[in-house]
Amino acid sequence: MRMNRRGVMLCTAGLLGVLAFSHAGSAQRGTANARITVVEHRQALMDRVGKLMKALGTSSSNGFDDLGAARQSAAALHDTASRAARTWPAGTAVGTGKSAAKPEIWTQKARFDREMAAFVSAARGVNVALAQGERSAARQHFDNLGKTCKSCHTAFKGKKP
């Protein structure tokens, strides 16, 4: 519970950072602090994605035995993935705080956007399948979801400084 509240606070701060960008008109004109806040915000979201993936991985190998728990994780994962997808303003690549985001995210924007869309879509697939109690479809979507992490990280995520 305490962790959750902290997560929400971080996300609120991140949102303010994103809003500061919009007001500045361009990310490059956002203050260094605002840019670092966005990086921290998306790392917190990604970190949560990682934890939820672990929980769902265990659940998936148990055949989603505890359907209620799996549904909760999948709904949270879908929501977190959707929010993470909106945290990539230009000017937040490696060199900004502890960002591990490669500059290619912005020079190959169309590809990055496709990878992000595949990620959110697979997360949605797991969520919807579990909500409908379709365990084997959920497993397929979950396996696809795992592939989207690797594919995007290989192309667009460097080492965290």
Ligand code: HEC
């Ligand atoms: C479309 C691209 C993309 C997809 C898909 C993606 N990631 Fe990431 N992820 C990134 C990038 C880029 C970073 C580095 C962000 C930064 O440091 O600013 C990152 C960072 C992370 C981090 C480190 C967060 C931290 O604390 O620094 C974790 C954990 C993570 N991702 C897990 C996952 C998992 C698990 C999946 C799949 C379920 C996934 N990611 C899917 C691009 C992606």
